[in-house]
Amino acid sequence: MADANSAGNPGERRAAYTLISPAWVTFSVLLAGPSLAVVVLSLTDWQLGAPTMNFIGVDNYAQLFADRVFWKSFGNTAVYCMVVVPGSVFLGLGLALLIEGATFGRAFYRAAYFLPVTSTLIAMAVVWEFLLHPSVGLVNVVLEQVGIRGGDWLKNPTRALFTLAGIGIWQSAGLNMVLFMAGLKAIPPDLYEAAEIDGAASAWERFRCVTWPMLGPATLFVTVVSGIRSFQVFDTVEVLTKGGPNKATEVLLYTMYTEAFNFFRTGYGAAITVVFLVVVLALTLLQVKAGEKRTHYS
Amino acid sequence: MAAIACENVRKSFGAVEVLKDVSLDIADGEFLTLLGPSGCGKSTLLRIVAGLERNDSGSITIGARRVDTLPARDRDVAMVFQSYALYPHMTVAENIGLPLSMRRMNVWQRLPGLGALLPGTRTARKGIAKDVADAADALDIGPLLQRKPSQLSGGQKQRVALGRAMVRHPAAFLLDEPLSNLDAKLRVQMRSELTELQRRLGATMIYVTHDQSEAMTMSDRVAVMLAGKLQQVAPPRRLYDDPETLAVAEFVGSPKINVLVVGNERGGGFHAVRPEAMEVVAPDAPGATTGRVRLVEHLGSESLVHVDVPGLDLPLIARLEAMSARDPRRGEAIGLRPLPGRVLKFDAAGRRVRG
Numbered sequence: 001m002a003d004a005n006s007a008g009n010p011g012e013r014r015a016a017y018t019l020i021s022p023a024w025v026t027f028s029v030l031l032a033g034p035s036l037a038v039v040v041l042s043l044t045d046w047q048l049g050a051p052t053m054n055f056i057g058v059d060n061y062a063q064l065f066a067d068r069v070f071w072k073s074f075g076n077t078a079v080y081c082m083v084v085v086p087g088s089v090f091l092g093l094g095l096a097l098l099i100e101g102a103t104f105g106r107a108f109y110r111a112a113y114f115l116p117v118t119s120t121l122i123a124m125a126v127v128w129e130f131l132l133h134p135s136v137g138l139v140n141v142v143l144e145q146v147g148i149r150g151g152d153w154l155k156n157p158t159r160a161l162f163t164l165a166g167i168g169i170w171q172s173a174g175l176n177m178v179l180f181m182a183g184l185k186a187i188p189p190d191l192y193e194a195a196e197i198d199g200a201a202s203a204w205e206r207f208r209c210v211t212w213p214m215l216g217p218a219t220l221f222v223t224v225v226s227g228i229r230s231f232q233v234f235d236t237v238e239v240l241t242k243g244g245p246n247k248a249t250e251v252l253l254y255t256m257y258t259e260a261f262n263f264f265r266t267g268y269g270a271a272i273t274v275v276f277l278v279v280v281l282a283l284t285l286l287q288v289k290a291g292e293k294r295t296h297y298s
Numbered sequence: 299m300a301a302i303a304c305e306n307v308r309k310s311f312g313a314v315e316v317l318k319d320v321s322l323d324i325a326d327g328e329f330l331t332l333l334g335p336s337g338c339g340k341s342t343l344l345r346i347v348a349g350l351e352r353n354d355s356g357s358i359t360i361g362a363r364r365v366d367t368l369p370a371r372d373r374d375v376a377m378v379f380q381s382y383a384l385y386p387h388m389t390v391a392e393n394i395g396l397p398l399s400m401r402r403m404n405v406w407q408r409l410p411g412l413g414a415l416l417p418g419t420r421t422a423r424k425g426i427a428k429d430v431a432d433a434a435d436a437l438d439i440g441p442l443l444q445r446k447p448s449q450l451s452g453g454q455k456q457r458v459a460l461g462r463a464m465v466r467h468p469a470a471f472l473l474d475e476p477l478s479n480l481d482a483k484l485r486v487q488m489r490s491e492l493t494e495l496q497r498r499l500g501a502t503m504i505y506v507t508h509d510q511s512e513a514m515t516m517s518d519r520v521a522v523m524l525a526g527k528l529q530q531v532a533p534p535r536r537l538y539d540d541p542e543t544l545a546v547a548e549f550v551g552s553p554k555i556n557v558l559v560v561g562n563e564r565g566g567g568f569h570a571v572r573p574e575a576m577e578v579v580a581p582d583a584p585g586a587t588t589g590r591v592r593l594v595e596h597l598g599s600e601s602l603v604h605v606d607v608p609g610l611d612l613p614l615i616a617r618l619e620a621m622s623a624r625d626p627r628r629g630e631a632i633g634l635r636p637l638p639g640r641v642l643k644f645d646a647a648g649r650r651v652r653g
Contacts, residue, residue, distance in 0.1 A: 190383035193350050198462070199371040199400030209396070213387035 035277065042270035049264065060271035070272070072247050073255040076161055077231060080251060083165040084172065084230040089223055091169060092176025097211075099177070100184050110181070114174040121171060125239035128167055129154075132240075154240055157248040164236050164249055172229055176222045183218030187211065217291065224287040228280050252276055299502050300361030300374075300469040301326040302347060307356035309342055316342045318526040320356075324470075324504060329496050330531075331505045333513040334523035335549070341474055343523070344506045348472050349373045360469050371400075376463035380475040382455045384447040384462075391430050391443040394461040398426045401466065433465040436495075453484045460495070470502040477512065489515055510550055514538070522546050544568055544648035553602060555642075556614045558587075567651065568644040573602065575640035576616035578626060579633040586633030589614065591626045601625050605634055 042060055046053040064070050099109045116124065131138045132153040140150030153163040191210045200206045212219075234253040237243060243250040243258070252272065260269025302324040309317040316339045324330045332340040345351040347358055349370030358366050365373045376397070384393050399408055399422075406412070407419045414420070434440045437457040447455055456476065463471055476492075477485045493516045496503050507513055513520045514534040521531040529549075530542040541547035547555050547570050556576065558569045581588045589607035600620055604613040614634055618625065626632050643651040 188381060188383065190379045190381050191385065193348075193370075194377070194379060194383035194385075194462075195396075196350065196370045197348060197375070197377050198397040201371060201400075205400070205405075209385065213385070216387070 038270045038273050038277070041267055042274045044267045046267045047264045048260070048266045056267075060268050063268070064271050064275070069247060069250065070255060073250040073252050074275075076248070076250055077233070077252040080161060080165050080168065080233055081227055081230045083162065084168040084233075085223060085226045087165070087169040088172040088176050088226050088230075089219070091173040092222065093180050093215075093219075095173060095177040096180035096184055097207075100181060110178070113177050116171045117174040117178075121235040122239055124171070125167070125236045128236070129240055132163065155245050157245045160241055160245060160249045164233070164240065167236050168230055168233060172226055176226060179222050179225075180215065180218055183215045184211070187214045220287055220291055224283050227283050231276070231279060231283075299326055299500055301328075302470055302502060302504070303357075303359040304343070304347065305357045305359075307343065307346060307353045307358065309339075309346060309351065309354050316526050317346075317353075320523075320526075320528050322521055322528060322531065324502060327500045327502055329493065329503045329505065329516060329518045331507060331513040331517040331520045332523055333507060333510060333520050333550075336508055338523045339526040340506045340508075340523045344377075344472050344474055344504060347470075347504060348375055348377050350377075374469040375472055376466065376468040376470075377472045377474065378456075378459045378463050378476045380478055382447075382459040382479075384455060384458055386447050389444050389446060390434070390439065390450070390458050390461075391427070393447065393458055394433055394443075394465050395426045395430045397462060397466045398429060399423075402426065429465055430461075433461040436464070437461050452480050453488065456480060456488060460492075464495075464499060464501075470504065471496075473503060473505045475507055476505075478507070478509070485512075492516065510552070514550075522549060524549065538572075541642065542650050544570060544644040544650075547642060547644075553615045553617070558610075566646045568646075568648070569636075570642040570644065571636040571640060573615040573617035575637045576614070576634050577637055578603065578616055578618065579635050581631050581633045583633050583635060586635045587614065588631065588633050591628050591630045591632060594625055594628060596620070596625070603632075605632065607634075 043055060043057060044053045045056045045059070095109075095113055099106055099113075102109065132140075134140060134150070134152040134155075137150075137153075139153070143150040151159075154160050187210065191214065192206055195206050195209045198209075200209050232253055233251050234257065237249055237251055237254045238257075241249040243254050253276065256269050256272040256276065259265045259272065304320060304322045307317055307320045308315070320339075320343060322330075322343075332343060334340045342351060346353045347360075349365065349368060349372075353366060357364055360373060360375065385396065388396070402422050402425065403413070403419065407416050407422065430443070431440065434443055437460060439454060439457045439461065442450065442454060442458075447458065450458065456479075459476070473492075477488050480488060489512060495501075505512075505516065514537075517534055519531055519533050520537050522529045522537065524545050529546045530537060532540070532542075537546065537550055541550065544557070548557065551572060553573055556571045556573065558571075560567055560569050579586050587607055589605040589610075591603060592606045592613050593602075593604040595602040595604070598620065601618045603616045603618060603626055605616065606613050616634055645651050
């Protein structure tokens with residue numbers, strides 16, 4: 001592009017624009033267009049199917065930020081993220097290290113832990129519903145065998161969000177594991193040998209000297225992707241709790257969904273979506289910035 | 299510094315026997331090169347001495363200690379890798395200082411932040427910083443101490459790797475093809491620097507390479523290894539002039555030694571003649587092998603004459619001083635004759651026959 005412009009040859013310039021046009025068109029129609037439409041919609045009072053639409057400025061946002069339910073929902077989503085991200089990142093890392101260190105059955109364990117990623121979360125949520133049933137669910141039946149009363153996992157307001165977070169960890173640890181395994185494969189074996197000769201006595205020392213710093217880029221990527229994915233939590237909430245009990249599991253996407261598609265307040269829903277997009281964008285920028293500075297060592 | 303002894307070392311990977319009963323003594327302060335083509339087992343032997351691989355049988359002694367069962371970190375050896383194996387997230391100073399901090403500080407003292415609060419940490423860090431600075435000065439990389447490895451050139455990385463090896467004054471240095479990632483010019487320069495460093499430190503060094511010019515120029519002795527067996531251990535000059543086996547004669551020297559199959563009443567054998575021990579004579583001269591000149595390579599100070607001889611697969615090669623005489627022309631019929639006393643004789647099994 002820059003070359004074609006600076007060359008100033010009209011033929012070359014036309015060719016350049018022609019060649020990038022497919023990318024531009026798809027980008028505009030599929031990504032930029034819808035995002036822009038959401039931003040515009042968030043400034044109107046449009047309701048799904050309504051014949052009229054009024055431009056109301058930032059009223060939606062004013063209402064949103066004054067709404068107790070929105071803040072509850074935002075807070076729940078944040079708590080969910082803060083449990084799921086470290087949980088799934090460290091579980092994924094642990095699994096990757098264990099499987100890489102294993103002498104047999106690697107392919108089996110890799111596939112087993114990756115299964116939750118490939119399965120449909122809606123369907124899996126139904127399975128979890130059975131497992132977590134207060135009286136006949138497998139979880140409580142097992143707990144009873146060792147003398148613990150499991151109680152109700154999904155209807156207890158202090159516990160429901162964490163139950164969902166547990167399912168979230170279960171679901172995304174496999175993907176993180178695979179990403180970490182790719183990162184582990186990329187570490188030159190020479191470094192471990194150098195560390196060994198330099199006196200790294202224990203597995204912990206080798207991890208601290210070589211594995212952990214060399215996994216920097218992978219860890220950053222995994223953390224951000226997990227953050228974005230867990231910020232998008234919706235399926236389990238929709239199937240298992242519907243945001244209840246008493247808004248205890250109300251999360252951002254679920255609030256957006258109910259406002260926009262149950263109450264048809266499309267403009268208001270769009271405003272929530274914009275908040276959501278801003279957070280995701282911030283996470284992505286964080287990755288880019290931090291990635292440039294700290295983890296690639298160049 | 300210490301002497302190293304390998305006795306009857308064997309090693310197999312699965313069904314492949316990589317080292318077949320290797321015995322080798324390296325004197326204290328000696329520069330010994332393990333020379334051989336890739337896959338001959340030279341790196342495996344080095345890694346066994348380092349403790350990165352275990353020998354199946356035999357023994358390794360460093361100084362007065364038998365070290366076979368000791369882990370690498372307790373053998374008091376330092377290694378320089380072909381890839382340098384620098385820690386990319388650490389500065390040059392941290393890279394060089396790591397072997398010291400691993401040994402002089404405990405787990406808690408090494409923790410970032412918290413470690414500084416513990417007794418002894420400050421003194422230990424000061425001592426390490428001083429030793430690192432000394433090593434860096436010896437290698438002329440003092441100004442680079444705060445850089446990361448990615449900001450260094452190949453030659454500078456090489457020096458950092460050497461610094462990390464010498465900073466703790468190990469009993470021996472093990473170098474695994476340390477120069478092969480450098481460009482040709484730098485490689486030649488590092489060759490002399492490395493020998494000089496070795497002499498200055500009085501260090502015992504085992505140097506692994508497939509490059510015979512490195513082996514010949516740097517070593518006190520060269521151990522030629524072919525297919526898992528030590529063929530000959532000798533000073534470079536002896537290795538070239540007085541090879542024990544045909545394999546060594548063929549492996550050492552470029553261009554390759556001329557080999558003629560000979561047969562007589564007591565059985566077959568080989569005569570081998572170095573290219574510079576061949577003289578060009580008239581085709582009908584007594585004792586001459588006759589052939590046609592296939593190619594003449596002019597190398598400035600000398601010329602290489604390749605001669606196709608009927609019945610031989612490879613051309614014979616003669617090395618002529620450029621000033622000595624007129625160079626033969628391509629296609630010309632000439633005779634080649636070994637200089638008196640310069641024929642190396644080998645029996646059918648490739649063993650040297652003297653006299």
